[in-house]
Amino acid sequence: MANFSTHLKASIITSAPLSSIVLATHISTLSESLLLFFIGALSGLLPDLDSDNSTSIQWLFSILGFFLSGSVILLCPLSSLVEMWIVGITIYAFTLYAIKPIFEKLTVHRGTLHSILAVIMFAIIGIILSLLMQQSLNMSLLVGVAIIIGALTHLILDECYSVDLANNTLKSSFGTAMKLIDLRYPLTTFMQVLFVSAAIFYLYPYHTEINSVIILWQVQLDTLTIIPPFMSQWWR
Template sequence: MANFSTHITASTVSSAMLGTTLLASHIVTMSESFLLILIGALSGLLPDLDADDSTSIGWLFSILGCVLAGGFVATYPLSSLLSVWLCAGGIYGLVWFLVKPIFESITVHRGSLHSILAVLMFTLLGCVCALQLGTTLSFSLLVALFVFFGSLVHLLLDECYSVDLANNRIKSSFGSAMKIIDIRYPFIALSQLGLVGAGYYYLYQHYTQIPTVVVNWYEKLMQLTIVPSF
């Protein structure tokens, strides 16, 4: 399979191409484009959350700890600098020393997270979280698009690395990275299906607005000049 450097490079480059296209089409602002590129780049690491010794899981849980700590401090203003440091450090430590080991113990690499179902789950969770944070429907759908794109690039890379072109053979790992669903772990698969269903249900109230948003994107993309005229 592809290593950490390959995954982060591929997801960053592909997300940058998509983000700059949206920026040039005036669908997003400069800051929104940068944020979407960052989301897409990090989403390229999501399928490796089940790898206990990977660099990806360290990065993602470090970021999760920082985001949760910062979110808590921003939501619940504290009276002193010391209390801010203690609460932020405590939340980060909880994520790193408790949540991360528990997550590692219940996941298997190239298991349920290396599947199309997991990509859909990540995509819907990204959209729902963005909506919960008060972003517009258009931006929330773009978050979902970048999460989907970044995660899918990861799976495609792993499948490509399962083919040995030099020796004209297919490795035994072929097919394990991009399966539809992992039925070896039925409880996890059912949990993923439940989260996907919950995400679709949450978005149901926006179904009539989504086509309008997509049409607006299409109209702006059609006005994009790709090659300069001389």
């Protein structure tokens, strides 16, 4: 299993191309691209919210608390400095002292959070939270994409660490890091399925607009210039 530092570095590396592409194609603004970069980088830590390591989970929820506080302060109009402080401290404290203990009691490391279903759940949560914070549908969907890229990077990296290349063998942990669903824990898996289904139902009224946004992305991506014109002759 890759450690905390490796996961963070890997998600930073995979989030950078996304933020640069959406900026270069004008799918997002500079500030939005920077925010997407940070969201993608931190999303690479999401599957370890069920970590058995007390230090890791403390770091993860501290970062999550700061991130949620900063996001709300940046995205929601607040009238005064004192109001910003109160909101930021409240969200941080709630994340660390209310949400964290619940996760510690209900989750098992490399359980249901290390699954494709959990990645989808994280992404949908990001999309809905962005919409609730009055973000555009375009930005909300980009948040979902950034979360998927970051979280999938984590799962793929853990699976890569389950392969012993030196001895050409698979470690006992192989297959536990990246799976579609985790049938070992039917209750939490069912809760994830229920949440995802409810979230999809909530987002259903946006389906026409979502299709339009995706089509616009395709059009914008077609305009992306990967190789500078003066270098293109080298590839002929």
